[in-house]
Amino acid sequence: MMMQTVQSPVVRILDVHKSFGSNEVLKGIDIEVTAGEVVTILGPSGSGKSTLLRCINMLEEIDSGAVFVDGEQMGFDLRDGRLHRLPDSVVRRQRRKIGMVFQHFALYPHMTALENVLEAPVGIHGRNRKEAREEALALLARIGLADKANFYPRQLSGGQQQRVAIARALAIRPRLILFDEPTSALDPELVGEVLETMRGLADEGLTMIVVTHEISFAREAADRVIFMDGGVVVEEGPPDRVLNDPRNPRTRQFLNRVI
Amino acid sequence: MAAFANTLGSPSVEGGDSAAGEHDVARAHRPLPVWRIVAWVVLAYICIQAILIVARNPNFGWDVVGEYLFHPNILQGLTVTLGLSVVAMFLGVLFGLLVAVMRMSPDRLLSGFAAGFxxxxxGVPLLVQLIFWYNMSTLFPEFQIAVPFGGPVxxxxxTNTIISPLTAAIFGLALHEAAYMAEIIRGGLLSVDRGQVEASQAFGMSRGRALRRIILPQAMRSIVPPTGNQFISMVKATSLVSVIAMSDLLYSVQAIYNRNFEVISLLLVxxxxxxxxxxxxxxxxxxxxRHYGRSERGPVGGKADAEEAAQ
Structure with missing residues (x-):
């Protein structure tokens, strides 16, 4: 376990609201995530948890409130008492600190596993190709796929694809990784290997926000569990407390259904 | 994997013969495909006869065809046809890509402009467009670059010094092609999974790079076949430029048969x-x-790796 000396918040979400048309999906969310913390967001479908995750790296634009990553407000800049929208180029720079793992992997199908991992560090962050390549091969070895470096995504199993996607997110040396239901699209027997990889990252002190239905991951790897329902945070706390002794009736009802 | 194979397949593997015995479909008798053989014989006969009839018919004038096939004027026309096709197609694809991207822009003005284009x-027939470009000087005798809103020239x-038959032909063919290519390219871009755009956005990739590195290579699989069609159409469409006095392949052929009246032979050329x-x-x-379909086939490593991947 890496020691975190300064417990500064990596993510600060302040009173975030988001609607799709007349449907308000997020109704005032406040969350803080400190460096090295692993936060799991649980909740029934439609509770707004994926939308919240996508608001952090601005894949969705929020209607009101504010999101800070690493002390910088995402997408906006306060100058002389006025809030200015940042140009796209600066937003892109802000996003480059954040890794993301998608439900349906979203690997680039026309690139091999190695090329997938290399694309962002070399093409976007402008790192030296030779060094990045060695680092990428080391990452693939770490997730147990060193021998699959030259395989195309289509030739890998779902679990292997998702592990490559995790390596791709790690390759940018992120301050934070967002996981959007990383095991929901997998066959049951492939879920284990992906959770195993994620547990390894959690142990190394990476800051992670994980939207998932895997109660076991929340129990074993998370520092904190946030339960969302109907666009609000219903309950949060350490996994032992929230999962074993839920105080809110809606949390209790949800846990009864999934366990 | 190995354990699984042992429990299910061990008797057959050790015995060297299938447990299915005489019912093993691998030893099934294949019936003689009588009707297929008949069809083959009939078709082959028709083809050979057709070739012989055409080859032996003196009215086709094959000797004249051989005489003119490499005639300098014909080869000259061939270069014009080829050059015009390649240049017009290249510009058409480039401009078509631009129009396709504009058409997909959320900006109303950009997409509206592309739709109008x-x-x-x-909508306007290619022949008419070519004639318009060729006669541009009657519409706009002079072409000037000036500071907007009444500024100095x-x-x-x-216009006649800019618009020669060649430039008129290139403009006409390229713009017409661009309109068709724009729709082909737009269709290809739309066929790429939405998640790919999001993944490139989430990693902070610029739009241009995402288009070039992520979206276009995947769209190419559905863009290439219709583009092949367009290129073939283009090669033949260049024959229309003979109306604006461009001496392409067909024009050179016509010039010769207007003198010696060997119409059929020269058209065969x-x-x-x-x-x-x-x-x-x-x-x-x-x-x-094949290049853009490579991710569908084996891995870079070769066949051994492919078998491993299949497990």
Whole structure:
């Protein structure tokens, strides 16, 4: 376990609201995530948890409130008492600190596993190709796929694809990784290997926000569990407390259904 | 994996013969495909007869075809046809890509402009467009670059010095092609999974880079086949430029048969060259398709890796 000396918040979400048309999906969310913390967001479908995750790296634009990553407000800049929208180029720079793992992997199908991992560090962050390549091969070895470096995504199993996607997110040396239901699209027997990889990252002190239905991951790897329902945070706390002794009736009802 | 194979398959593996015995479908008797053989014989006979009839008919004048196939004027026309096709196609694809991206822009003005471009250049017959470009000087005798809103004129040319038959042909063919290519490219871009755009956005990739590195290579699989069609159409559409006095392949052929009246033989010369070009284009298209389909086949490592991947 890496020691975190300064417990500064990596993510600060302040009173975030988001609607799709007349449907308000997020109704005032406040969350803080400190460096090295692993936060799991649980909740029934439609509770707004994926939308919240996508608001952090601005894949969705929020209607009101504010999101800070690493002390910088995402997408906006306060100058002389006025809030200015940042140009796209600066937003892109802000996003480059954040890794993301998608439900349906979203690997680039026309690139091999190695090329997938290399694309962002070399093409976007402008790192030296030779060094990045060695680092990428080391990452693939770490997730147990060193021998699959030259395989195309289509030739890998779902679990292997998702592990490559995790390596791709790690390759940018992120301050934070967002996981959007990383095991929901997998066959049951492939879920284990992906959770195993994620547990390894959690142990190394990476800051992670994980939207998932895997109660076991929340129990074993998370520092904190946030339960969302109907666009609000219903309950949060350490996994032992929230999962074993839920105080809110809606949390209790949800846990009864999934366990 | 190994354990699984042992429990299910051990008797057959050790015995060397299938447990299914005489019912093993691998030893099934294949019936003689009588009707297929009959069809083959009939078709082969028809083909051979057709070739012989055409080859032996003196009215086709094959000796004249052989005489003129490599005639300097014909080869000259062939270069014009080829050059015009390649340049017009290249500009058409480039401009078509631009129009396709504009058409997909959320900005109303950009997408509206692109829609107007498509409406006009797909709607007006190519022949008419060529004649318009050729006669541009009667519409706009002078072409000038000036500071907008009544400012001084920086440079001016007579339109006739810019619009030669060649430039008129290139403009006409390229803009017409761009309109068709724009829709083909837009269709290809739309066929790429939405998640790919999001993944590139989430990693902070610029739009241009995402288009070039992520979206276009995937769209190419559905863009290449119709583009092959367009290229073949283009090679033949260049024959229209003979109306604006461009001496392409067909024009050169016509010039010769207007003198010696060997119409059929000389048209066969043109047909031979057109078919040859199209054959080469087909081969090229095959290579390009294989290139963009490589992620569908084996891994870079070779066959051994592919078998491992299948497990």
């Amino acid at each position: 498509l409406w006009f250049f797909r 920086l440079a001016a040319w007579e 043109a047909v031979t060259w057109y078919l040859l070009i199209v054959s080469l284009l087909n081969v090229g298209q095959g290579f390009i398709e």
